[in-house]
Amino acid sequence: MAPEHTRCAPERPSYSQAVSKSLFDKVWDTHSVRELPNGQTQLFIGLHLIHEVTSPQAFAMLRERGLEVRFPERTFATVDHIIPTQSQARPLADDLAESMMVALERNTQQRGIPLFDPESGDQGIVHVVGPELGLTQPGMTIACGDSHTSTHGAFGAVAFGIGTSQVRDILATQCLSLDRLKVRRIEVTGALRPGVYAKDVILSIIRRLGVKGGVGHAYEYAGDVVDAMSLEQRMTLCNMSIEGGARVGYVNPDEKTFEYLRGRRYAPQGDAFDRAVEWWRSMASDPDAAYADRITIDGNVIEPTVTWGINPGQNIGVNENIPLLSDVPDDERPGFAEALDHMQLRAGQAIVGTPINVAFIGSCTNGRLSDLREAAEVAKRGHVAANVKALVVPGSQDVARQAEAEGLDEIFRAAGFEWRKAGCSMCLAMNPDKLKGDELCASSSNRNFKGRQGSPMGRTLLMSPVMVAAAALDGKVVDAREYL
Amino acid sequence: MAPQAVERITGRGCVLRGDDIDTDRIIPARFLRCVTFDGLGEHAFEDDREQAKGNHPLDNEDMAGANILIVGENFGCGSSREHAPQSLLRFGFQAFVGLSFAEIFAGNCTALGLPCITLDKHDLAALMDSVELDPSQEIVIDFRSDQLTSRAGTVKAHQRPGPKKQLIEGSWDATAILIEAGQEIEATANQLPYVRNFQ
Ligand code: SF4
Numbered sequence: 001m002a003p004e005h006t007r008c009a010p011e012r013p014s015y016s017q018a019v020s021k022s023l024f025d026k027v028w029d030t031h032s033v034r035e036l037p038n039g040q041t042q043l044f045i046g047l048h049l050i051h052e053v054t055s056p057q058a059f060a061m062l063r064e065r066g067l068e069v070r071f072p073e074r075t076f077a078t079v080d081h082i083i084p085t086q087s088q089a090r091p092l093a094d095d096l097a098e099s100m101m102v103a104l105e106r107n108t109q110q111r112g113i114p115l116f117d118p119e120s121g122d123q124g125i126v127h128v129v130g131p132e133l134g135l136t137q138p139g140m141t142i143a144c145g146d147s148h149t150s151t152h153g154a155f156g157a158v159a160f161g162i163g164t165s166q167v168r169d170i171l172a173t174q175c176l177s178l179d180r181l182k183v184r185r186i187e188v189t190g191a192l193r194p195g196v197y198a199k200d201v202i203l204s205i206i207r208r209l210g211v212k213g214g215v216g217h218a219y220e221y222a223g224d225v226v227d228a229m230s231l232e233q234r235m236t237l238c239n240m241s242i243e244g245g246a247r248v249g250y251v252n253p254d255e256k257t258f259e260y261l262r263g264r265r266y267a268p269q270g271d272a273f274d275r276a277v278e279w280w281r282s283m284a285s286d287p288d289a290a291y292a293d294r295i296t297i298d299g300n301v302i303e304p305t306v307t308w309g310i311n312p313g314q315n316i317g318v319n320e321n322i323p324l325l326s327d328v329p330d331d332e333r334p335g336f337a338e339a340l341d342h343m344q345l346r347a348g349q350a351i352v353g354t355p356i357n358v359a360f361i362g363s364c365t366n367g368r369l370s371d372l373r374e375a376a377e378v379a380k381r382g383h384v385a386a387n388v389k390a391l392v393v394p395g396s397q398d399v400a401r402q403a404e405a406e407g408l409d410e411i412f413r414a415a416g417f418e419w420r421k422a423g424c425s426m427c428l429a430m431n432p433d434k435l436k437g438d439e440l441c442a443s444s445s446n447r448n449f450k451g452r453q454g455s456p457m458g459r460t461l462l463m464s465p466v467m468v469a470a471a472a473l474d475g476k477v478v479d480a481r482e483y484l
Numbered sequence: 485m486a487p488q489a490v491e492r493i494t495g496r497g498c499v500l501r502g503d504d505i506d507t508d509r510i511i512p513a514r515f516l517r518c519v520t521f522d523g524l525g526e527h528a529f530e531d532d533r534e535q536a537k538g539n540h541p542l543d544n545e546d547m548a549g550a551n552i553l554i555v556g557e558n559f560g561c562g563s564s565r566e567h568a569p570q571s572l573l574r575f576g577f578q579a580f581v582g583l584s585f586a587e588i589f590a591g592n593c594t595a596l597g598l599p600c601i602t603l604d605k606h607d608l609a610a611l612m613d614s615v616e617l618d619p620s621q622e623i624v625i626d627f628r629s630d631q632l633t634s635r636a637g638t639v640k641a642h643q644r645p646g647p648k649k650q651l652i653e654g655s656w657d658a659t660a661i662l663i664e665a666g667q668e669i670e671a672t673a674n675q676l677p678y679v680r681n682f683q
Contacts, residue, residue, distance in 0.1 A: 038653075056520070060520065103519045168659060177661065338502070451531045
């Protein structure tokens with residue numbers, strides 16, 4: 001390790017880089033502390049986000065070893081997975097949830113870590129809160145004990161989902177021991193047609209590259225479609241990188257990124273902001289950077305997309321039919337049969353018209369303001385079908401406030417949707433929002449695994465928030481473009 | 485708990501067929517409402533086992549007491565919950581053998597000193613068949629020679645070099661190693677413009 005830091009002068013540093021590199025490589029190199037004897041890299045983590053599920057055991061391990069938190073100012077906490085979305089009054093009705101809440105409060109207080117709890121007005125899903133407070137910034141390394149940490153890559157950060165032992169590693173050292181990833185550039189060309197969203201783009205990418213296609217890779221998303229996306233859409237795109245097997249997904253920062261961050265609470269202010277922009281720009285991939293491989297996806301032909309199976313790669317355009325067994329490669333056939341059996345669907349059948357029981361709009365994939373605005377446009381045009389339970393769950397208290405200021409809550413309520421408080425809700429089964437029996441849920445979340453939404457027999461169809469809203473009104477899967 | 489070197493694992497296998505088995509199936513989310521990992525062992529694969537009504541491999545009496553879980557492709561995909569390997573560890577598994585493992589799952593395993601070994605496709609198929617025919621047979625995984633021996637023969641057992649080194653040296657507990665960097669951590673941090681608030 002060159003003693004670079006001794007040269008770190010107070011005058012304005014120059015950020016020009018000689019060799020062409022991808023953003024991933026630049027971030028990796030600037031954050032690498034040293035090579036470890038096992039061949040991995042010790043990587044400094046600029047922002048550590050924690051929540052109630054994966055942190056209590058990590059704090060317990062610290063206590064066992066008598067270790068301090070090395071950089072308490074670089075860790076921030078929120079509560080999202082277990083928090084009920086109806087009443088958040090304390091003590092929480094579920095004793096286990098209450099004990100997790102208490103543990104988080106105690107651990108963060110003892111260690112001097114800010115906690116965005118419901119009282120603070122800043123609470124929400126960790127991957128919604130980080131960006132909206134301006135904590136998530138380009139060129140950073142970010143880690144969180146949650147696999148959807150890839151979301152933060154929308155800002156040009158390199159963000160890793162980690163396990164609890166690694167949460168302990170970061171608390172104790174602000175570092176992780178990691179293998180360098182290969183970088184795959186995925187260019188989505190052309191323009192999305194009306195009614196097609198970032199959710200459809202990422203589901204199409206996963207269908208094409210497979211649920212394990214990204215193992216060992218960081219995905220760099222680029223191309224005209226990605227350039228045209230808002231930061232919120234880019235978050236949806238990066239969020240589901242993990243469903244494609246890639247631990248990291250990112251988009252190079254651009255003017256939209258900087259404008260999004262300007263004025264946010266934890267973003268640099270005043271002159272420091274201008275200096276930050278200069279550095280952020282310098283961290284973007286060089287035009288002639290080398291990649292492990294490149295994939296091109298034609299954005300013009302992407303359709304509103306729906307999953308029919310039990311992994312996110314098992315998806316089709318809404319007007320397509322479920323594949324036939326003869327279309328499926330031999331080694332995927334057992335999984336194919338298992339998926340159809342669980343979903344109570346048939347090979348070759350249309351997905352349009354499939355009756356649903358529950359509609360869920362929310363999650364770190366699609367619980368931000370723009371998602372709710374788009375879904376409200378559909379909700380305006382009808383009423384939730386009589387036999388459907390429909391929930392709208394804002395991703396954070398801030399999203400809820402903004403949506404309420406625009407009257408979106410009223411639109412949803414008038415259309416028969418329940419308007420809830422911020423949390424992970426029905427994305428996973430750790431709070432009271434759950435499927436029952438073999439209910440079928442049209443969901444804007446990210447995982448359609450067996451049992452994911454709380455009932456072992458429960459069934460999930462992943463789709464965009466607009467498609468969920470349309471399914472709620474019709475009581476069945478429908479091409480939402482009929483409403484637009 | 486000082487990390488122990490893992491050079492060799494001997495024991496019996498339990499065959500769990502199927503690809504893309506995700507962490508929601510390994511440990512359903514409702515069991516994550518806890519502040520310690522204690523007691524997770526009994527809930528491993530709970531929903532799958534209940535649906536299989538006694539026919540799940542983890543409930544197969546012939547495979548009871550097995551310490552090596554033999555799986556298919558992309559095992560452990562999905563959520564980053566360390567509760568998944570923790571529950572399997574507490575159930576009694578000390579090693580996983582499969583075609584491939586999801587990245588975060590494999591990292592979590594390494595942090596717990598649990599090896600994730602991959603075999604070539606035909607070797608894995610032969611091992612699965614053999615263990616199902618004779619679950620009482622002894623399986624030996626030797627990490628130094630990268631070999632797995634069963635009644636189906638001795639085959640190449642692949643492991644990524646980093647985790648392998650950590651396991652055989654007993655250096656899989658990363659915290660201790662990361663701490664050794666000392667002030668180099670602060671030195672790296674102080675070179676980052678954002679750590680200095682762009683001053
Ligand atoms: S919304 Fe779902 S995927 Fe996102 S953090 Fe919460 S549980 Fe995880």
